[in-house]
Amino acid sequence: MDKDPGSSSLRQLSDIQTPALLLDLAKLDANSARLRKHLEAVAPDVLHRPHLKTAKSIEVAEHVLQGEEPAITVSTLREAEIFARAGFRDILYAVGITPSKLARVAALRAQGADLKIITDNLETAEKIAVFAAETGTNLPVLIEIDCDGHRSGLQPSRPDAIVAVARVLSDGAQLAGVMTHAGGSYDAGNEDEVFAAASGEVAAIVRSAQILREAGFAVPIVSMGSTPTALSVRDLSGITEIRAGVYMFFDLVMAGLGICHSRDIALSVLTTVIGHQREKGWIIVDAGWMAMSRDRGTADQQIDQGYGLVCYPDGQPVGDLIMESANQEHGILAVRPGSTRSLPDIPVGSLLRILPNHACSTAAQHDQYIVLDKAGRVMAQWPRFSGW
Amino acid sequence: MDKDPGSSSLRQLSDIQTPALLLDLAKLDANSARLRKHLEAVAPDVLHRPHLKTAKSIEVAEHVLQGEEPAITVSTLREAEIFARAGFRDILYAVGITPSKLARVAALRAQGADLKIITDNLETAEKIAVFAAETGTNLPVLIEIDCDGHRSGLQPSRPDAIVAVARVLSDGAQLAGVMTHAGGSYDAGNEDEVFAAASGEVAAIVRSAQILREAGFAVPIVSMGSTPTALSVRDLSGITEIRAGVYMFFDLVMAGLGICHSRDIALSVLTTVIGHQREKGWIIVDAGWMAMSRDRGTADQQIDQGYGLVCYPDGQPVGDLIMESANQEHGILAVRPGSTRSLPDIPVGSLLRILPNHACSTAAQHDQYIVLDKAGRVMAQWPRFSGW
Numbered sequence: 102m103d104k105d106p107g108s109s110s111l112r113q114l115s116d117i118q119t120p121a122l123l124l125d126l127a128k129l130d131a132n133s134a135r136l137r138k139h140l141e142a143v144a145p146d147v148l149h150r151p152h153l154k155t156a157k158s159i160e161v162a163e164h165v166l167q168g169e170e171p172a173i174t175v176s177t178l179r180e181a182e183i184f185a186r187a188g189f190r191d192i193l194y195a196v197g198i199t200p201s202k203l204a205r206v207a208a209l210r211a212q213g214a215d216l217k218i219i220t221d222n223l224e225t226a227e228k229i230a231v232f233a234a235e236t237g238t239n240l241p242v243l244i245e246i247d248c249d250g251h252r253s254g255l256q257p258s259r260p261d262a263i264v265a266v267a268r269v270l271s272d273g274a275q276l277a278g279v280m281t282h283a284g285g286s287y288d289a290g291n292e293d294e295v296f297a298a299a300s301g302e303v304a305a306i307v308r309s310a311q312i313l314r315e316a317g318f319a320v321p322i323v324s325m326g327s328t329p330t331a332l333s334v335r336d337l338s339g340i341t342e343i344r345a346g347v348y349m350f351f352d353l354v355m356a357g358l359g360i361c362h363s364r365d366i367a368l369s370v371l372t373t374v375i376g377h378q379r380e381k382g383w384i385i386v387d388a389g390w391m392a393m394s395r396d397r398g399t400a401d402q403q404i405d406q407g408y409g410l411v412c413y414p415d416g417q418p419v420g421d422l423i424m425e426s427a428n429q430e431h432g433i434l435a436v437r438p439g440s441t442r443s444l445p446d447i448p449v450g451s452l453l454r455i456l457p458n459h460a461c462s463t464a465a466q467h468d469q470y471i472v473l474d475k476a477g478r479v480m481a482q483w484p485r486f487s488g489w
Numbered sequence: 490m491d492k493d494p495g496s497s498s499l500r501q502l503s504d505i506q507t508p509a510l511l512l513d514l515a516k517l518d519a520n521s522a523r524l525r526k527h528l529e530a531v532a533p534d535v536l537h538r539p540h541l542k543t544a545k546s547i548e549v550a551e552h553v554l555q556g557e558e559p560a561i562t563v564s565t566l567r568e569a570e571i572f573a574r575a576g577f578r579d580i581l582y583a584v585g586i587t588p589s590k591l592a593r594v595a596a597l598r599a600q601g602a603d604l605k606i607i608t609d610n611l612e613t614a615e616k617i618a619v620f621a622a623e624t625g626t627n628l629p630v631l632i633e634i635d636c637d638g639h640r641s642g643l644q645p646s647r648p649d650a651i652v653a654v655a656r657v658l659s660d661g662a663q664l665a666g667v668m669t670h671a672g673g674s675y676d677a678g679n680e681d682e683v684f685a686a687a688s689g690e691v692a693a694i695v696r697s698a699q700i701l702r703e704a705g706f707a708v709p710i711v712s713m714g715s716t717p718t719a720l721s722v723r724d725l726s727g728i729t730e731i732r733a734g735v736y737m738f739f740d741l742v743m744a745g746l747g748i749c750h751s752r753d754i755a756l757s758v759l760t761t762v763i764g765h766q767r768e769k770g771w772i773i774v775d776a777g778w779m780a781m782s783r784d785r786g787t788a789d790q791q792i793d794q795g796y797g798l799v800c801y802p803d804g805q806p807v808g809d810l811i812m813e814s815a816n817q818e819h820g821i822l823a824v825r826p827g828s829t830r831s832l833p834d835i836p837v838g839s840l841l842r843i844l845p846n847h848a849c850s851t852a853a854q855h856d857q858y859i860v861l862d863k864a865g866r867v868m869a870q871w872p873r874f875s876g877w
Contacts, residue, residue: 176779196818429542450616
């Protein structure tokens, strides 16, 4: 990934070619400190294993994790490979493995990474065990548990199925523990529902560990986590590690859940006004869905933020202005339906910042972060990677 | 962008790490030939200026344009820079320019590219004219016309505004013509509505050219186009060039409009089954929204395809199976609501191909095409680029 050759001359937002992804370092630091303090208070002995699927940047990872034991979670083997090359050793690949990926896993382990994988079914467990035995690979595997019917995982209400997978894995590979993810917490209506999701997540994974222990297996890792539940949970008895990812950036979906305020969001897309359709109440900018992503995560929340909430260059929201719709490279800004405000006069050429619905999907549209210091000055450009 | 060092050993789909973007070359060729033949039949003298915002690949562009006069359309200056470096000279940047981008435009023109820009407002036109005069840049500019209230552009019903922009531009820059885009055609309900959109688009842009000619301006370029209208239009009198982009790939949105059949779609995402939730009727795969994008373009069409239509590895659809929902790296496949079919038995480890709602947004999630020949063998890996 090329860095802009003129990067050293960038000092202020007006030097940036739009659209561009901005990262407010003071907010990143404050958000990271918030989760760290919360976990120190409620569970000082629980390992935090941040999920780096949103960051996808060595610089962000090193910045956020300074001082912490660098155990990490990833969502792709490419993330595992890049972070391992950067010196991260303890890595959980938290998407169900396929046998066709085992050779890459073994190669990373042979290079010294303690890469752990997951599965939730007998067929894959058998292939993992055979692969581990045949290649002589020490292959730690976590069994994926379903705590809320959201996607993958075995249900704790079916203990036999969990024990069966553990038996098959143990015959060749290494049963390293159990893990779950309360994805349903993103659909919660309020903080009480998030708290309920967190309690359900803890109960499901602790119960699963117990099932395996009662069947005679050691279960060193009991892993749970999502940003909403990590920040909400108060009793982590029986949990050994917690995974959260979006917490370091936050986004409008998290603000809609009441987990953060929109002023906490560390990511935004810098854009330039390219025209108006004044009779329609539209301001048109050069950031469309290619810069914001097609994510409409707030569409079903109480406040629909369109494709994002519009702020002035200093980060202050422009009243009720949202990106109402988006083409590939055009964003259409309008006052939120139902608002009594009128369209502000923002001339062609003006810079604006758009807060994203979903940090993961918006960041994925960009190949670098433009990093801002506390004074809003451009202090660095950090590359992002993508792919699998 | 790195090519996979092992690329020469890839020969079949089972060698590919999933998820991955597949490009069926026979379909790309057939789709390209279809538009070429249509335009040769209805308007042999009209220039086709393909939009490369979907392709974002030099190899795809060279493959599709072989034999044609290589005039192209782009949606970002990065596209312009990369295609200019690859030898494309006649380039239209079809998003309203901002003054902060004029230096990059001038640099490309100084390097020999005949890059044209667009605007729809007086303020920008003034800055373009001043920039062109001060820097001695010959800067051809098209005035953007609004033919359907979809986004940017001046209305032909306001001739004074169009003439005013032309006057300002001419005093420093070069008025090169007028252009429009019937973005509303993507929301058409059927082929008749697409045809109506095409007729309206022709009428609006021809009328705008006439307004300027009556005011004494030369209007060498009269440019229109979108894939639906380009394939539907029959009378192009007064039009000098037509722009289409998605036509070379097609997608489920185009199939839903009746513009193509789902078997014409040249792009698909290869994925592997990683698990099941059989009680729920779910198959879980390793392609989520990161591989498909968050685009739900068929949600408001007659047939909602979820995040994509599921096919076997040979490209044949699996009955009514769609990607019903998606997490970042998980896709949940289920039988389409209302279908009488039952969930097929597709074991863990199986490969599947998912046809995308929207070629532009799905392709944007990938950094390369895995190119398949007529026999379905992997014949090449072509890099894609991104960014602005």
